[in-house]
Amino acid sequence: MSLLIRNLNKSFKDVVVLQDFEVTFPEDTITCMLGPSGCGKTTLLNIIGNLIPPDSGELIGFENKMLSYVFQDPRLLPWKTVRGNIEFVLSREMPSDEREKHTEQLIKQVELDGFAGFYPSQLSGGMRQRVSIARAFACPSDIILMDEPLKGLDAGLKKNLINWFLKLWKTDRRTVIFVTHDVDEALLLSDRVIVLSQPPTRILTHMNIDQPAGERDPGSGHLLKIKQELLNAVTIR
Amino acid sequence: MKRFITKKRLLNIASVFFLLALWKILALYFHSAFIIPQPEDTFLTVLQLFTDKDFLVVAGSTVLRGLVGFIISFFLGLVTGIIAGISPGFNAFITPLLVTVRSVPVISLILLALIWFDPGTVPVFIALLTMFPFICTNVSDGIRSVDPGLVEMAVFYKVNKRRIITGVYLPAIVPFIISGASSAMGIGWRAIIIGEVLSQPVYGIGTRMQVAQTFLNVDAVIAWTLIAILISFVFEKMIRWGERKIEKWRVGS
Secondary structure, eight states, X not given: OEEEEEEEEEEETTEEEEEEEEEEEETTSEEEEEOOTTSSHHHHHHHHTTSXXXXXXXXXXXXXXXXXXXXXXXXXXXXXXXXXXXXXTSOTTSOHHHHHHHHHHHHHHTTOGGGTTOOGGGSOHHHHHHHHHHHHHHSOOSEEEEXXXXXXXXXXXXXXXXXXXXXXHHHSXXXXXXXXXXXXXXXXXXXXXXXXXXXXXXXXXXXXXXXXXXXXXXXXXXXXXXXXXXXXXXXXX | OHHHHHHHHHHHHHHHHHXXXXXXXXXXXXXXXXXXXXXXXXXXHHHHHHHSTTHHHHHHHHHHHHHXXXXXXXXXXXXXXXXXXXXXXXXXXXXXXXXXXXXXXXXXXXHHHHHHSOTTHHHHHHHHHHHHHHHHHHXXXXXXXXXXXXXXXXXXXXXXXXXXXXXXXXXXXXXXXXXXXXXXXXXXXXXXXXXXXXXXXSSOHXXXXXXXXXXXXXXXXXXXXXXXXXXXXXXXXXXXXXXXXXXXXXXXX
């Protein structure tokens, strides 16, 4: 089963961002939308997330699907602890002991056990983003949307966050739609990379990465070849 | 930091002593208890007032009126402020009303209230009208300052409206509520006492001030003023104490 976007159009005043845009997202895989800043990646994600309406077009297969969002800025409530922030998005229909257990388990999985009672102001940027990722997995969603969640983090931290994310994803597979302008992030995290052009956005190329995410060596000849192909595609405007 | 605090405290104390010295100099200059009484005589009067059998009832009545006015204004201001902060339409509707209430001279409100209400209710009504706009405006400003990203996150995760209000909006507007409550209390006490002076309820600091003024009992007028300042100071401290407690709950210590 795939999720399909057909004839999607979106303009902001006179600027046409999406024009008859079409794309398919295979379920339970990580798809990366790679493109330069301002190419309409976030607009596309926000339309899928129902945060902004499209001018026209169809989103097929998204009906009745639950969504999680890992925002670029972690958007944690400053007055709630790590535990409180994760619990906040859980349905009150879930019994409180089950909520608590689920939250604690996720905190453990992102290795924040000692920080469950800490407030966002007491955490580093990377830790805050880990909480945001744990919150996305806490919610029983079918699709996780991620808007450049690694932006502004140093290389080591990015690698760690990717590993934590993949650790969670491998135990609880969901469809992930991830946007970035960073080729290395796309290469390490996704099963499929779609390269987007400048607006009006069109697909320049797409490629599948056959090696399982988390087991890739960015220095291997195969990955370097894919990286070069992606870089060549990104530079075509 | 500690040295700075000590220096600040010393300057605070120096300021109080400066005021007392100025008072003493003026009292010596005029040399008349009917114009400016001696500070020590006034403090003696304050002590005498404390031992007066009616003192607790008099001060308590004023405090009770202040509290009733404050509590009504607080809840009314909180609810209308939240609605005005969320709904631009309601905000456009209520803003002229708030501006009008704030612009009407307190004395006009008192004169009208004297016609409409019994003497005990007049100060409460005045307190309500003077405090309510502060709280309402601060709360609606607070709501508008809430990070839209946090609200968007909560809406995205389908958190219900009640929990968005209690979990996102309310904690975010706490500093605005405290600031509004503090300003409202500061202005409210003055309005209540003016209301009591003019409406003359049986018990009230304003009533006692009016009686003292009639008999040119200047030291009693000042003594009651000092007691009113003390009450206002105690409530301000209580608000600050509450602010610290809420702040601890809000962002952690």
